[in-house]
Structure formats: structure tokens, C-alpha cells
Amino acid sequence: MKDLIFKAEEISVKLSYLKGASEVIDLLSDNLKYCVIADAKVLEMHQDFKNRLLEKGCLIFEVEEAEKQKNLETYSEAIAFMQKNGMNRHDCLIGFGGGAITDLTGFVASSYMRGIKYFQIPTSLLAQVDASIGGKTGINFGHIKNFVGSFYNPAQVFICADFLETLNEQEFLNGFSEVIKHSFITSKESAEEIKKTSQEILAKDADTMLRCIEESIQIKAQIVASDFREKGVRKYLNFGHTFAHGIESVNHKNPIFHGHAVIIGMLMALKYSKELGFLQEDSYKLAKDTIGHFNYDFSNIELDAEEIFEAMKSDKKNTKAINLVLLREIGQPFIYEEKSSEKLKTFIKEFINDFTK
Ligand SMILES: NC(=O)c1ccc[n+]([C@@H]2O[C@H](COP(=O)([O-])OP(=O)(O)OC[C@H]3O[C@@H](n4cnc5c(N)ncnc54)[C@H](O)[C@@H]3O)[C@@H](O)[C@H]2O)c1
Numbered sequence: 001m002k003d004l005i006f007k008a009e010e011i012s013v014k015l016s017y018l019k020g021a022s023e024v025i026d027l028l029s030d031n032l033k034y035c036v037i038a039d040a041k042v043l044e045m046h047q048d049f050k051n052r053l054l055e056k057g058c059l060i061f062e063v064e065e066a067e068k069q070k071n072l073e074t075y076s077e078a079i080a081f082m083q084k085n086g087m088n089r090h091d092c093l094i095g096f097g098g099g100a101i102t103d104l105t106g107f108v109a110s111s112y113m114r115g116i117k118y119f120q121i122p123t124s125l126l127a128q129v130d131a132s133i134g135g136k137t138g139i140n141f142g143h144i145k146n147f148v149g150s151f152y153n154p155a156q157v158f159i160c161a162d163f164l165e166t167l168n169e170q171e172f173l174n175g176f177s178e179v180i181k182h183s184f185i186t187s188k189e190s191a192e193e194i195k196k197t198s199q200e201i202l203a204k205d206a207d208t209m210l211r212c213i214e215e216s217i218q219i220k221a222q223i224v225a226s227d228f229r230e231k232g233v234r235k236y237l238n239f240g241h242t243f244a245h246g247i248e249s250v251n252h253k254n255p256i257f258h259g260h261a262v263i264i265g266m267l268m269a270l271k272y273s274k275e276l277g278f279l280q281e282d283s284y285k286l287a288k289d290t291i292g293h294f295n296y297d298f299s300n301i302e303l304d305a306e307e308i309f310e311a312m313k314s315d316k317k318n319t320k321a322i323n324l325v326l327l328r329e330i331g332q333p334f335i336y337e338e339k340s341s342e343k344l345k346t347f348i349k350e351f352i353n354d355f356t357k
Helices: 021-027 040-045 047-055 072-084 099-114 125-131 161-166 169-184 188-196 198-202 206-226 233-238 241-250 258-275 281-292 305-314 341-354
Strands: 002-007 012-018 034-039 059-063 092-097 117-122 136-141 144-151 156-160 322-329 332-338
Touching: 002 206, 012 021, 012 206, 021 047, 021 156, 034 040, 034 047, 034 072, 034 099, 040 047, 040 059, 040 092, 040 161, 047 059, 059 072, 072 099, 072 136, 092 099, 099 117, 099 125, 099 136, 099 144, 117 125, 125 169, 125 206, 156 161, 156 206, 161 206, 169 188, 169 206, 169 258, 169 281, 188 198, 188 281, 198 206, 206 233, 233 322, 241 258, 241 305, 241 322, 258 281, 258 322, 258 341, 281 322, 305 341, 332 341
Parallel strands: 012 156, 034 059, 034 092, 092 117, 117 156
Antiparallel strands: 002 012, 136 144, 322 332
């Protein structure tokens, strides 16, 4: 087990890196009353863990379809469940599931009796490296994603490798794109390490995964802490994202994995960095090969140059020029203002022509 404490805005968030699910149970206090908001599917796949929670006396509120039910109705059912079971402000809520559940749980915790303590047990890789870190909570409102929410940090996040075992390959890779992104904006060594350990990563080796996740969270935490209001370095976390938002917009009727769009977006940003003469051929090759070691399935992603370009242009952040995060070298991101629409459009067209899904 490994603990890391980093200072968040208003409280300290303890991150515990654990190999086995039973270690999570051992860390729960016998003197606290817990209510777990859980993804029913994940709970079913981890029956032993469910039994241990029940033995510990935890109340469990199960959610069948996490993303579909990340809404006001489920929010109010969870509140009613907690009230009926006598949860008060000295008790503790736990979120167990992917990002949809950790977002919902954070929002319930932030508002139940004006805010109670809560822990997160993220079970998808995306939730472990991203959604459960940073204190953003929320639910969807109608068709608008995360329209209602708050900033409210958990007291503790248990990152446990055991849960990744049941995650399917593409869900796993969806979360892994965040790890790859953090490595590309940080250092060449970090990218080389991912490439070197790709087999262990794909086999979800616990030590390798915990090391990757810890490094990734540390990179994000450092960047966010040094630029909370996104005036400078925090923008680098958008590496690949301007292109990715264009791709997601083209595919809005047929939702695709965000992480997969980010991977294509990063491939575009890498190639554009090279074509503009910033990134050297060997570094470009290293980054591209690193991604190539992972079996991303892009087959259902539609790519249309014209539409991607239009969506990028209509992004409210791109008023005069299109702002792209590019790389001078792996680990050296910078903001490039592209004023020539024609040049960028031609690049996107050529990229798509050469791209094999
Ligand atoms: N708060 C933030 O900063 C933040 C950041 C990024 C994303 N998000 C939110 O996170 C959500 C996306 O996260 P997600 O991809 O984890 O979504 P999710 O919670 O819907 O989980 C995706 C799928 O994986 C399944 N799953 C989760 N863990 C599993 C496991 N261990 N084994 C098998 N199946 C498992 C779930 O049942 C679900 O079907 C979105 O709602 C998004 O808005 C929040």
C-alpha cells in the first residue's frame, strides 16, 4: 500500500494506492457509519467486495445504469435512501464505480445536510486517473452533461488495481489516453517508459498500473496547483483536445469514447508539430509508436475534415485564431495560434486520408 497526500483547495485529499480490494475494506473505520453509492454492474462483478462491505455494516445504494441515471431523480432517491437510513453529517458517503458514479456521489455528498465527508473508490481507469481527482462533482440535467454540480473534494480516494481486472479493453484504453497525454506533455523518458512497459500495462499488472496512475495523477495535480485558473500551463492539459472536440462533434449522434478521440487528436497535434518544423522525426516516431502499442479500436469513429475544422473554429475559445497545444519536443508543450484556416484544413484532410483506423 502507498499513500500520497496532496493539498487541494480547501482540504487535504488522501490518495491511497492499493493492490487488493480487501485492503480497501481494512482501511474503513469500524467507528464510522458508511453509505456506498455503487455501480450495480461493477458490484456484481466483485461479489466478495460487496460481501465485505455488507459485513462491515455499510449501507448500499445501487445504481443500475450509471451514466443514464446520473440525474436529479437518482440524486433525490439517494438522498431519500440516506435520510431513511438515518445518515447524519458525521457519517460518511462512498462512491464505488466509474466516473458517472463518482461524480454523482460527490454531488450528493456536497449537498446532503450541507455537505458530509466522502470517499471515492473509482473502478474505471478513467475515474482513477481523472474523474475522481480534482473535486469536480455533478449530474446531468436533461440532455446537458454535468449541468448541475459543485466543487467538493473527497477526504480520501482509494485507487485499487484489483477493480481494473473486470474492465473491458476499450474502456481501459479510454482511460489510458489520459496517462499517455500526461506523459507526452511531461518528458521523453515518461513516454519511453510507457512504450517499454506496454505489455505489462495491457496485462493490467498491478505494480505497473499503480505506478502509471500515481505518476499521471501527480503530473495533473502539479499542473493544476500551479495554475488553478488556467491562465498558463494548465492549458497544456488540453493537448490533443482541440482536434478531439472537433472529432466528438462530428460523432455527436453516435457517442464515441472521449479517450479515443483524444488519441486521434494527439496524433494530429504530433503530426502538425512535426510538419511545422517543431518536433523532430525521432520524437514524432517515439510518440506514434507508443500509441501504436495499444489496441485502440477507432472503427466506429467518423472523420470528416470539413466538419472537424468547422467545429474547431466554432469553439468559443478560438475567437481570432485556432489555438492548438503543440510540442517542440516530447515534454515541451506550447500554445500555437493558427491564423491560416486553409493550412489547417488542408492538414486535417491529408491526415484523414493517411489515417488507418
Ligand atoms: N469530475 C471530473 O473531473 C470528470 C472528469 C472526466 C470525466 N468525468 C465523468 O466521468 C464519466 C465517465 O467516466 P467512466 O468512463 O468511468 O464512465 P462510467 O461510470 O459510465 O463507466 C463506464 C462503464 O464502465 C463500467 N465499469 C466501471 N468500472 C468497471 C469495472 N471495474 N469493471 C467493469 N466495468 C466497469 C460501468 O458500469 C460503465 O458501464 C462521465 O460521466 C464524465 O462526465 C468527470
